[in-house]
Amino acid sequence: MKIRKNVAVSDSGFLFNPLTGDSFSVNPIGQTIISSFKENKPESEILENILEEYRVDKNTAEKDLNDFKRMLENYKLID
């Protein structure tokens, strides 16, 4: 999973893809996930961090993470 290198995320959750000119809003957990992808963290580690930080069960977190990944792909934010 690699976020396109030019994609920028601001602290306020505003995401801009200069390649397509598209902009997006991202909620805080989404921001954390994108930053983790940018740091090339493996998915298993990202999932663990979510489970540590939030009150959520593993299945839900994993399903949502996969869905989020699909959306990033859909919006062409991933190479």
Next chain:
Amino acid sequence: MEKKTYERPIIKPLNSGLMNKFGTRTEYTPKTHIDGVKVKDLLAEFGSPLFVMSEDKIRQNIQSAQRIFETRYPKVQFAWSYKTNYLNAVCNVFHQEGSWGEVVSMFEYNKALKNGVPADKILFNGPDKTDDDLKTAVKNDSPIHIDHLDELYRLIEISDEMHIKPRVAIRVNMDTGIYPMWDRFGFNYENGEAWDAINKIMATDKLNLIGLHCHIGTFMLTPSAYGVAASKLSALALNIKKRYDKVITYIDMGGGFASKNTLKGSYQLGTDAVPDIEEYAEQITSSILNAGFETDELPYLYLETGRALVDDAGFLLGSVISNKRLSDGRRSTILDFGVNILFTAFWYDHKISPAQEFSQYTEDTVLYGPLCMNIDVVRENVSMPPLNAGDNVVVHYVGAYNITQSMQFISLRPAVVMIDTKGKPHKIKSSETLEDVEKNELLPTHLNKFEL
């Protein structure tokens, strides 16, 4: 530490609601950079309009095509189809990637030689080869793909005169279930013409028949047609083996794979409608592999793929001259390039993107070129954001046939830039000058002067 309340990750586009009639938004995202280089910087440095080729994309395309075929078939050789784009820089990227040359005229042949392609790796196609052309190719040991009987007979005579046995293939045309059938080139399969030509060649002993060639059409949307064609050429090759105990060295499947453009009149965007190279490869390679060749007699597979390897590596950058409202209320925008340099506008509804940010509102627009001619239409109907004079646009998928078919008509042809794999632009062709265009003109002395 107390855990936080969970909320699922959400990403929401801020500029939604920009659906076009095809239901995709990609056409309406600005194209601000090509291979990391700003479109505006390219235009400022090299002028407008400007062709831009991506070296990286060309390499990706040919490497990927090679991988696709080589994982399915053991002996594959690509030959770059010069007519598709014969700027030397473009050809040499292909040659560096291992492609031979495929030419259809002495002009292209000499270009390939000058680029350094060994003559025995230049496939000489086409119906128009003069005696001198044939003699040069024979002397150089280039594979000659015979198009018609006159050429066949002439080659037999030349072989006699020169005491050289030329290496030849015949071009075969055939019914692959596709209409229109390209039956004006080569010898027909179904009516026995191809087999007659083969018998003729084998009977003379003056020509060395090494290959069988076909090019069943261009922008072929039906991969199965290639399966049919490959089966028919394989059948000929096996028959030659059976009848004359002669092993054919190669089967050349020509070009014709579709690029990502959208054909005029098509309801689907080209990017969605055209087959992947895998589909053509699967058809061709499984036909040959299943034809019944002995393992050590499998022919080489030659491919002369043109547009599918270079179209999406080329961009045309231009500028808005003006906007007008047509009498029927439609908006029209006049650009600084027209069908003179964008010949493929006659075939395709080209994808055109603004090169700067824009608002979410779009309007049905006609895009015109600058020529004072009614035919000069770049896009008949496209939904575009409002463009202002001086704004820039990028036309996508223009790497095939535009540079080679562009016309010097009314204005001078623009420069071409290639962005290298490190993101550095190189000028690979200067824009034309008045001197270039007049270089071959001669003025009779009595027309030197006039008074008005």
